[in-house]
Amino acid sequence: MTEPQINHPALWQSLLPQPNAVSHKYTRGYVLIQGGYPVTGAARLAAMAAARSGAGITAIAVPAIAFPIYASQLLSIVVKPYSDDSSLQALINDNRVGALLIGPGASVSDSTRLTAFSMLKTTKPVVIDADALTVFAGKPERLRKSILAPCVLTPHDGEFKTLFNLQPANVLEQRIKQAQLAAASVGCIVLLKGSQTIIADPDGRVILNQPAPPTLATAGAGDVLAGIITSLLAQEMPALEAAAAATWIHAEAARLCGVGMIADDLPELIPTILQGLMPSE
Ligand SMILES: NC(=O)C1=CN([C@@H]2O[C@H](COP(=O)(O)OP(=O)(O)OC[C@H]3O[C@@H](n4cnc5c(N)ncnc54)[C@H](OP(=O)(O)O)[C@@H]3O)[C@@H](O)[C@H]2O)[C@@H](O)CC1
Ligand SMILES: Nc1ncnc2c1ncn2[C@@H]1O[C@H](COP(=O)(O)OP(=O)(O)O)[C@@H](O)[C@H]1O
Numbered sequence: 001m002t003e004p005q006i007n008h009p010a011l012w013q014s015l016l017p018q019p020n021a022v023s024h025k026y027t028r029g030y031v032l033i034q035g036g037y038p039v040t041g042a043a044r045l046a047a048m049a050a051a052r053s054g055a056g057i058t059a060i061a062v063p064a065i066a067f068p069i070y071a072s073q074l075l076s077i078v079v080k081p082y083s084d085d086s087s088l089q090a091l092i093n094d095n096r097v098g099a100l101l102i103g104p105g106a107s108v109s110d111s112t113r114l115t116a117f118s119m120l121k122t123t124k125p126v127v128i129d130a131d132a133l134t135v136f137a138g139k140p141e142r143l144r145k146s147i148l149a150p151c152v153l154t155p156h157d158g159e160f161k162t163l164f165n166l167q168p169a170n171v172l173e174q175r176i177k178q179a180q181l182a183a184a185s186v187g188c189i190v191l192l193k194g195s196q197t198i199i200a201d202p203d204g205r206v207i208l209n210q211p212a213p214p215t216l217a218t219a220g221a222g223d224v225l226a227g228i229i230t231s232l233l234a235q236e237m238p239a240l241e242a243a244a245a246a247t248w249i250h251a252e253a254a255r256l257c258g259v260g261m262i263a264d265d266l267p268e269l270i271p272t273i274l275q276g277l278m279p280s281e
Contacts, residue, residue: 004176004208007199011207012245013277017054017235026096028056029234033101033227034088034115035079037066042104042130042223044070047077048267049227050101053249054274055234061091085114092118098234103129103154104223110135117146125150125233129226133159140164140186150239151188154226160192168192172208180206191229191243193222199243207244212251213261220263225250228270249273 005011019028031050035043043060051058059078062070067081082088092100092115100119106112113135119126126149133155136143140163143153157168164182169175176198183190183200192198197209228249232242253269254261 002180002204002206004198004206007207007209007244007248009245009248009277012237012241015237015241016245016274016277017232017237018278019054023056025056028054029098029231029236030057030094030096031055031059031099031101031227031230031234032091032094032097033058033060033104033230034106034112034119035060035062035066035070036105036107036131037063037069039105039107040066040069042220043106044074044077045220045223045263045267046101046104046129046227046230047074048264049224049270050231050234051076052267052270053228053231053246055098055231057096058231059091059097061088085111088115089118092122097122097124098236099125099127099230101127101129101226101230103127103132104226106131108134116143120146120148120151123149125152125230125239127152127154127226127230127233129154129222130159133163137162138165140182144185144187147186147188150233152191152229152233152239152243153186153188154191154193154222154229156193156222160190168194172196176200176206176208180204189239189243191247193225197247199240199247201240205240207240209244209247209251212247213254215257215259215261216251216254218261218263221250221254221266224263224266227267249277
């Protein structure tokens with residue numbers, strides 16, 4: 001097994017996307033998130049984080065019944081209602097979409113599993129988080145068969161245990177090995193969240209984030225992380241670097257906020273962190 005690299009901007013800073021004079025919103029990356037109902041906050045947090053991380057367009061596909069809830073609180077985020085499976089499918093298959101996210105607030109249901117399969121079938125980068133991990137409980141091979149393009153799984157310990165039937169260890173070295181084996185078995189990046197988030201590539205490479213602020217242990221912080229990763233993927237960052245950069249930016253935003261942070265604070269702080277990572281003019 002490869003030794004872990006410590007997460008640091010030197011690993012990915014040169015790959016961070018930057019707009020230029022000929023950019024327009026579609027060339028800056030189009031993120032599509034499947035938004036759940038009745039749990040609607042999670043996808044909205046992810047969407048705000050994706051937009052603040054530089055995607056030119058961030059859209060949430062939502063069941064028609066939930067449209068007023070989403071649309072009443074979002075201005076820059078495009079809310080796209082769907083009435084049935086085929087209209088959701090059309091949103092997912094839109095050629096302009098650059099990366100997809102499913103899971104935050106999605107519900108543990110057959111419909112979430114089918115939507116995850118539809119997303120993977122597009123061969124666009126996909127981030128699979130939260131409920132979209134849980135729907136594959138104990139059956140990661142079902143995911144493996146469908147992963148055809150860059151894909152990032154973002155489990156917390158509970159989701160890792162449910163998906164892989166394996167309790168993540170407390171000892172760091174063992175956790176790293178577990179994440180590496182999981183990534184190799186499922187054939188995509190496994191980002192095992194925690195104080196020291198581990199980002200494992202199926203090719204054996206692994207990046208270890210230094211301890212993040214414990215204030216991140218708050219509802220919705222993981223949704224924000226998923227949004228940042230999806231945004232960087234839509235902006236054509238390679239998956240391992242996108243996951244590592246997102247994890248670093250997420251932790252720095254929490255550090256900047258300090259005590260009393262809630263997940264809603266994080267997207268607002270991303271621009272400051274990104275500004276500090278841009279080459280000086
Ligand atoms: N604003 C919103 O709308 C928000 C909505 N959200 C949405 O809510 C939905 C449910 O998501 P969820 O993560 O809260 O619960 P779930 O998937 O049922 O698993 C939790 C179980 O796993 C275990 N567990 C072990 N280690 C753990 C760890 N490190 N961190 C956490 N849990 C850990 C633990 O069980 P224990 O080990 O304690 O018995 C726990 O009971 C999902 O759609 C999500 O997107 C949230 O994103 C928040 C903001
Ligand atoms: N004790 C901790 N110290 C540092 N970071 C933590 C700690 N607990 C959780 N985190 C981070 O906070 C985020 C929580 O994500 P998650 O559990 O998915 O929350 P949610 O589902 O509510 O969005 C992850 O990025 C994780 O790495």
